[in-house]
Amino acid sequence: MGLTIGQTREWGSITMAVMVEARELTKYYGDFRAIENLTFEVKKGEIIGLLGPNGAGKTTTMRIITGFMPPSSGRTRISGFDMVDQSLEARASIGYLPETVPLYTEMTVEGYLSFMGSIRGMTSKSIRSRIGDVIESCKLGDYQKSIIGKLSKGFRQRVGIAQAVLHEPKVLILDEPTIGIDPIQVVETRQLIRDLAGNHTVILSSHILPEVSMLCSRVLIIHQGQIVAEDSPGELADRLQGVERLEVEVQGPREAVTMALEKIRGVVSVACSSNSEDRNVYKIQARRGLDLRPTVSRAVISNGWSLLNLQLISMSLEEIFLKLTTEEQI
Amino acid sequence: MKNTLNIAFKEIKGYFTSPMAYVVALTFVSLTGYFFVRSVDSALSGANFPEASLRDMFLQISIFILPWLAPVLTMRLLAEEQKMGTIELLLTSPVRDWEVVLGKFIACMTFFIGALALTLWYVLMLVWRGNPEVGPLLSGYLGIILYGSVGISLGLLASSLTSNQIVAAVVSLGALVLLSFLEVAANQVTGLSSTIVAQMGLTTHFDDFIRGVIDTSNVVYYISMTTVFLFLTIRSLEARRWR
Numbered sequence: 001m002g003l004t005i006g007q008t009r010e011w012g013s014i015t016m017a018v019m020v021e022a023r024e025l026t027k028y029y030g031d032f033r034a035i036e037n038l039t040f041e042v043k044k045g046e047i048i049g050l051l052g053p054n055g056a057g058k059t060t061t062m063r064i065i066t067g068f069m070p071p072s073s074g075r076t077r078i079s080g081f082d083m084v085d086q087s088l089e090a091r092a093s094i095g096y097l098p099e100t101v102p103l104y105t106e107m108t109v110e111g112y113l114s115f116m117g118s119i120r121g122m123t124s125k126s127i128r129s130r131i132g133d134v135i136e137s138c139k140l141g142d143y144q145k146s147i148i149g150k151l152s153k154g155f156r157q158r159v160g161i162a163q164a165v166l167h168e169p170k171v172l173i174l175d176e177p178t179i180g181i182d183p184i185q186v187v188e189t190r191q192l193i194r195d196l197a198g199n200h201t202v203i204l205s206s207h208i209l210p211e212v213s214m215l216c217s218r219v220l221i222i223h224q225g226q227i228v229a230e231d232s233p234g235e236l237a238d239r240l241q242g243v244e245r246l247e248v249e250v251q252g253p254r255e256a257v258t259m260a261l262e263k264i265r266g267v268v269s270v271a272c273s274s275n276s277e278d279r280n281v282y283k284i285q286a287r288r289g290l291d292l293r294p295t296v297s298r299a300v301i302s303n304g305w306s307l308l309n310l311q312l313i314s315m316s317l318e319e320i321f322l323k324l325t326t327e328e329q330i
Numbered sequence: 331m332k333n334t335l336n337i338a339f340k341e342i343k344g345y346f347t348s349p350m351a352y353v354v355a356l357t358f359v360s361l362t363g364y365f366f367v368r369s370v371d372s373a374l375s376g377a378n379f380p381e382a383s384l385r386d387m388f389l390q391i392s393i394f395i396l397p398w399l400a401p402v403l404t405m406r407l408l409a410e411e412q413k414m415g416t417i418e419l420l421l422t423s424p425v426r427d428w429e430v431v432l433g434k435f436i437a438c439m440t441f442f443i444g445a446l447a448l449t450l451w452y453v454l455m456l457v458w459r460g461n462p463e464v465g466p467l468l469s470g471y472l473g474i475i476l477y478g479s480v481g482i483s484l485g486l487l488a489s490s491l492t493s494n495q496i497v498a499a500v501v502s503l504g505a506l507v508l509l510s511f512l513e514v515a516a517n518q519v520t521g522l523s524s525t526i527v528a529q530m531g532l533t534t535h536f537d538d539f540i541r542g543v544i545d546t547s548n549v550v551y552y553i554s555m556t557t558v559f560l561f562l563t564i565r566s567l568e569a570r571r572w573r
Binding site: 066067088089092094098100101102103104105106107111115116118119120121163 | 332333336337340343344347348414415416417418419420421422423424425426
């Protein structure tokens with residue numbers, strides 16, 4: 001399996017190996033349906049983000065992918081191994097950081113990592129050399145011999161990431177990797193994830209949008225247990241925009257400019273935020289798929305006014321997210 | 331198997347990184363020491379024929395020490411994993427459920443046998459000052475180890491059922507005391523039911539060992555009880571996945 005993947009990469013083939021395959025996953029907790037019919041694939045080297053508000057089913061999805069619990073129906077395959085039929089092989093390909101970083105608080109960082117390595121079938125020689133590597137990449141150098149219980153939240157998070165990457169898993173699954181740590185550590189953790197991305201396939205969950213758009217090549221937005229959108233952060237912004245929005249700054253009489261702008265074909269509404277007499281910023285909403293910049297600039301100039309600024313505003317992911325999760329249909 | 335040993339080794343180390351191991355060992359030695367001195371004392375001063383044996387000590391360990399020792403040693407093992415969430419890592423690692431349970435059982439048994447080894451000091455004293463029979467000593471140790479394995483497997487089962495260590499300890503303590511008293515309870519009924527109740531009791535099968543008799547049926551009883559409890563523990567761990 002490893003060889004095949006290696007070859008695909010070497011030949012630079014366009015069809016990359018599918019590392020994670022989730023098919024029609026549904027999970028009930030009693031009567032409560034946590035996720036329904038989730039289907040997605042993650043290819044080698046991709047970083048995908050599961051995005052959704054609390055309780056959307058992100059953690060449930062991850063627990064199913066990692067084999068911690070089985071779905072009520074549906075199947076998962078990790079690097080070609082079925083999670084039910086070839087569970088051990090599938091689990092061996094995974095590095096997992098659950099949401100509450102699970103640590104044996106009475107152990108030292110080194111002892112913990114060495115135990116985690118051993119139950120993942122690493123030889124003691126490779127454990128020793130890999131511990132050195134991850135301690136360096138997770139910047140834990142000074143804390144190698146410290147008792148985990150005495151470390152701060154941020155360092156515990158790093159130990160958690162260190163154990164997840166220790167055995168060089170093909171698939172890395174990180175549940176809310178930056179939750180509850182201070183801003184500087186958040187930046188470092190993101191950098192760490194980005195550094196790991198080259199060699200691993202990463203699935204991370206988050207409810208922080210900029211983080212996901214910063215790190216991920218693809219985003220799955222989950223809401224009430226269903227995938228409501230799936231695309232690259234940029235594409236998603238395009239696709240989900242119901243309207244195009246322009247911001248234009250014009251020197252000219254306010255009312256006349258507003259009227260002229262409203263007359264342009266495709267313009268839905270014009271709003272003027274400032275109220276100086278001759279120099280204002282207008283926000284234009286236009287029908288989706290139309291680029292009105294040429295028309296708008298011509299309209300302004302042909303009326304003899306001065307065009308000071310004109311720009312297309314793309315909707316931020318935050319708005320998309322809000323939109324997605326408050327509306328029933330996309 | 332390698333995973334089992336790795337987990338066992340980690341747990342044994344865990345006992346000694348907390349004060350637990352030392353407190354438990356100290357209490358164990360003090361109590362057995364007291365029981366030993368008392369039995370020697372009564373043997374020498376009483377009207378009885380003076381006897382160099384550990385008979386009384388084994389009996390006291392089975393009745394007064396194991397019912398709390400087994401819960402104390404096992405309560406943390408699986409309950410803590412569930413509380414801290416480390417169970418999530420353990421069960422998503424390429425480790426089978428039975429390897430986890432067996433590893434913890436081995437760790438616990440190792441500690442228990444280690445504590446028992448401390449009582450070999452009393453055997454030395456008996457050999458030095460008297461002429462003890464070797465047979466009952468050996469069968470007594472075998473019996474107490476088997477008795478302990480039931481208690482420990484029962485404790486593991488209790489620990490797998492909850493994320494609260496105290497609950498786990500109380501449940502296994504209660505169950506162990508109950509199993510120990512079945513022999514007494516059997517006196518309350520007559521006939522076949524009395525035999526059945528008595529045969530289920532932990533203590534019923536222990537007397538032979540103290541007397542120096544290794545009866546296969548007793549050995550089978552303890553081993554099958556241990557197996558059943560370990561099996562249920564594995565099942566309970568699996569069931570967690572389905573909740």
